[in-house]
Amino acid sequence: MKIVNILISSVALLLVGYYIGINNNSTKVKETSQKESHVILSKDKKDKTKEVLLRESISNTQPIEFKVKVISASMENEHVDKSLKKIKSMFNSVAQFSEFRLLKDHSFKVKVGETKKIILPNNKIIYFTPRNIDANKSLALNIRIPWVLNINLHTKTNEGFFQGGLKNGDDFIILYIEPNF
Numbered sequence: 001m002k003i004v005n006i007l008i009s010s011v012a013l014l015l016v017g018y019y020i021g022i023n024n025n026s027t028k029v030k031e032t033s034q035k036e037s038h039v040i041l042s043k044d045k046k047d048k049t050k051e052v053l054l055r056e057s058i059s060n061t062q063p064i065e066f067k068v069k070v071i072s073a074s075m076e077n078e079h080v081d082k083s084l085k086k087i088k089s090m091f092n093s094v095a096q097f098s099e100f101r102l103l104k105d106h107s108f109k110v111k112v113g114e115t116k117k118i119i120l121p122n123n124k125i126i127y128f129t130p131r132n133i134d135a136n137k138s139l140a141l142n143i144r145i146p147w148v149l150n151i152n153l154h155t156k157t158n159e160g161f162f163q164g165g166l167k168n169g170d171d172f173i174i175l176y177i178e179p180n181f
Contacts, residue, residue: 062111062181063109063110063111064109064110064111064112064130064139064179064180064181065107065108065109065179065180065181066106066107066108066109066110066116066128066177066178066179066180067105067106067107067160067177067178067180068104068105068106068107068108068118068175068176068177068178069083069084069087069102069104069105069106069175069176070102070103070104070105070106070120070121070173070174070175071084071087071100071101071102071103071173071174071175071176072099072100072101072103072121072168072171072172072173072174073091073095073097073099073100073101073164073171073172073173073174074097074098074099074170074171074172075096075097075098075099076098076099076170077098077099078098078099079098079099079100079101080099080100081100081101081102083102083105084100084101084102087100087176088100090162097172099171103121103168103173104118104120104121106118110128110129110130111130112130112131112132112133113129113130113131114129114130115127115128115129116128116129120145120166120168120173121168121173122166122167122168122169122173124145124146124148124166125145125146126143126144126145126149126175127142127143127144127145128141128142128143129141129142129143129144130142130179130181131152133181134154137156137157138154138155138156139154139155139156139157139179139181140152140153140154141153141154141155141179143163143177145166148166149163149165151163155179157179157180157181158178158179158180159178159179160176160177160178161176161177161178162174162175162176162177163175163177
């Protein structure tokens with residue numbers, strides 16, 4: 001029992017030391033406002049000047065709505081859910097899937113810079129993080145499934161796209177993602 005307490009205390013001390021070290025070596029970010037640039041104040045003794053973070057300011061504070069269809073696709077049966085007829089026609093030229101079943105239909109809103117997560121049927125978690133909306137009305141989006149996928153992409157409003165490749169038993173999981181901003 002004493003060994004377990006010593007191990008727990010050691011790990012706790014290591015974490016505290018790591019946290020203190022990170023805070024002493026990192027820079028402090030100060031946001032002036034949502035429509036202005038972000039400013040970094042350096043803690044480095046040699047460089048006391050303010051540096052402007054070269055990042056577009058967030059001018060769109062409206063949340064972005066996402067519609068995500070989680071689809072199971074296989075080559076075993078001949079079945080297509082009624083709501084997925086259009087999606088099957090998109091896949092005819094790319095893959096030989098003959099069965100499309102709608103597993104989940106998610107709809108959620110998330111603001112730029114925030115992260116929303118959903119749980120997939122195979123118990124993987126997918127994270128959606130809108131990064132920015134640029135002058136061309138294109139959304140910079142990060143989609144991440146830990147240890148599986150981490151992708152940055154650009155998309156337009158109401159233009160859906162597919163992300164696939166995950167397995168759910170013998171079937172494949174295909175995500176149809178449509179942002180609206």
